[in-house]
Amino acid sequence: MENIKIDDICRFKFLSNIKFDSKGDNACFLVHEANVDKRGYNSNLWIYTGTSEEYHQITCLDKGKNFMWDKDDKHIIFQDYREQKEDSTKYFKVHINGGQIEEYFEIGRKVNSIEFINENQYLFTSTDNPVKEKELHQVEGDYVIVDEIPFWNNGSGYISKNRNRLYIFNVETGKYSPITSEYMNVESYTFQDNKILFIGQEYENKMRVENNIFMYDIERQEIIQISPEDRFSYSYASFIDKDEVIFSGSDMIKHGNNENHKFFIMDLKTKGIKCLTPELQVSLWNTVGSDCRYGSSPTMKMKKDKLYFTTSEEGHSYLNRIDKHGKIERILEENGSVDSYDIYGEKVAFIGMRGNKLQEMYLKNGIEEIQKTHINKWVMEERKISKLERISTESDPGIIVDGWVMKPVDFEEGKKYPAILNIHGGPKSAFGEVFFHEMQYWAGKGYVVFFCNLRGSNVKDNAYSDIRGKYGAVDYKDIMCFTDEVLKKCPYIDEKRLGVTGGSYGGYMTNWIIGHTDRFKAAVSQRSISNWISKFNTTDIGYYWVEDQNKATPWSDVNKLWDHSPVKYADKVKTPTLFIHADEDYRCYFAEGIQMFTALKYHNVESKFCIFKGENHELSRSGKPINRIGRLKEITEWFDLHLKV
Secondary structure, eight states: OEEOOGGGGGTOOEEEEEEEOTTSSEEEEEEEEEETTTTEEEEEEEEEETTTTEEEEOOOSSBEEEEEEOTTSSEEEEEEGGGOOSSOEEEEEEETTOOOOEEEEEESSOEEEEEEOSSSEEEEEEEEOHHHHTTSSOOSSSOOOOOSBSOEETTTEEOTTOEEEEEEEETTTTEEEEOSOTTEEEEEEEEETTEEEEEEEEOSSBOOSOOEEEEEETTTTEEEEOSOSSOOEEEEEEEEETTEEEEEEEOOTTTGGGOOOEEEEEETTTOOEEESOTTOOSBSSOOBOOSSOOSOOOSEEEETTEEEEEEEETTEEEEEEEOTTOOEEEEEOSSSEEEEEEEETTEEEEEEEOTTOOOEEEEESSSOEEEOOOTTHHHHHHEEOOOEEEEEEESSTTOEEEEEEEOOTTOOTTOOEEEEEEEOSSSSOBOOSSOOHHHHHHHHTTOEEEEEEOTTSTTSOHHHHOOTTOTTTHHHHHHHHHHHHHHHHOTTEEEEEEEEEEETHHHHHHHHHHTTOOOOSEEEEESOOOOHHHHHHHSTTHHHHHHHHHTOOTTTOHHHHHHTOGGGGGGGOOSOEEEEEETTOOSSOTHHHHHHHHHHHHTTOOEEEEEETTOOTTHHHHSOHHHHHHHHHHHHHHHHHHHOO
16 A cells, blocks of 8 residues: 555545435435646536445536436436536536436526526526626726725635626526526525525625525515514525524624524514524534535535534534424434535435545435445555544643644654644634545655644634634644643654644634744745734725624724734744745735745745645635645645755
8 A cells, every 4th residue: 555645636536415316216416526637627427326226427528517306307407517608507418327418408697506496497596797787897908996895705706796696597488587686695595385585685885794584475576584684694594384484593792703503493474583592502514624525515404394404513523403493313423524415304315524534425224324435445445544543632721622643654663753733724614533635645754743623613612612802812822732732642753843834724823823932843824814904904804804803903903903913923933934825815815925924034034935826715625636736745845844854
């Protein structure tokens, strides 16, 4: 067996968006893989057949996404992104046994999402821009006009006046018509009995954090807002019966924008609202990080009279369901990660990570989970995999920080090894016991790798994840205490050869650490934050997220923002540092990396800046394969240069 290679990321298969047919016999899902030559990813449809328990690929067009089952349960309707045009979208039909692909229908708009609602009608969303539609911005020259915030969005570019608008399409007539107004931005929608529920907000000039729930009656062609006018953030809404709606959300009062959402039920007749889960404090989506996923999947699904949802707890994600009375049942309870799922009766098909393996499809029809695909089995057969060893420490009284250590795969007793501390993003994200390519690669290169879920992480209750106003304080203490505990329990680590790295919030913490301690011999700061003042005014979420997380704005308390900014302490840095940023990262704009890099260079600290052109905040997870390899190569070579001496 060989050690994990840097370009293995191009051989891994990533699975997403599994869906049962109407009888629960077969399941369709997407399989994605890197295409280095075309600097992207191939996405094809696969079928799992329940009767034969076999699985096979049914398309080879490489760009099949956004699919649904046809009403005959024998065909899959899908969008081929090769046929995507600026002003229209083609849909095709293919038999589940493969064969000839037929063109099915075309919608005269670029479609973002689509759902079948009845015999001839579909719901879909499409990006509208009322200003561009009126040709007010159709000017000559190579420039863009923006007049609202956010004016750009990570992964989408300039978005001023763009709205995700909801439409109804009639497949017989080929005509479509908008449901929502031109300034309404639709975030999600569900359908039942000629009524559409959707979450969104109508705004001009400044998008708000809060939103509302609306109901559209197809027969009456009428929209009404059913949520109260209170400041509230809604994440999901669906009918649980004809007179009641179940939804999730938060008033953001006690723990801010990142407060974990609870479940509520609304009586449509009386408009009365009751919280079903007043004591629930866990995350209602999967935040267990990995660099071995691609594609998106819904985290909540309504099936008959129960709502299914994933939670993230203690570094694992689980599948649960809740009824209208607030009774919660754990459906998938094994440790690991649930990345996509579908339900038929008591049968569960899901894409998950189990036992330090990459994604596979699993089926649970009773008590036991059974792995049904072995698409990535070659990894376990051909590569050495480092096991995760759990380590916990008490940072403050009653505050337990959990984490893991990975030994080099060719570990030898009595030998001293360099080590890399890896810090996750978020901060409301989490590390867990799942496959992580970059860390397995470092373990194969002779490094000990250690990482933890410090305060701010999405692993315990709201209080643990709430570090508003305390960035660089309690989280820094946690990570230093965890580092001390790792060095105490792992005498094979050479404490004079420690490296630190992290991305996004992890990049912020890397910048903070090098300005407050010299214990690390090398650092790599990725897509980082260095200055809360500039972060507020330049990024897509900065104007509301910075205020919420720091309890200050540049006008209410500029000194607080500056005190928590790593660049303030750049004159104390001695650690050689590599900065990695993408020039289209609008979540942590690359001016953040420039500021810290310039400050270190000014103070004569060894540093280097690596800018990836045409990439965004998702470089390490879904960037172009060649750039993902380049990023990992630069990081590893920097650590090799400074830690293997």
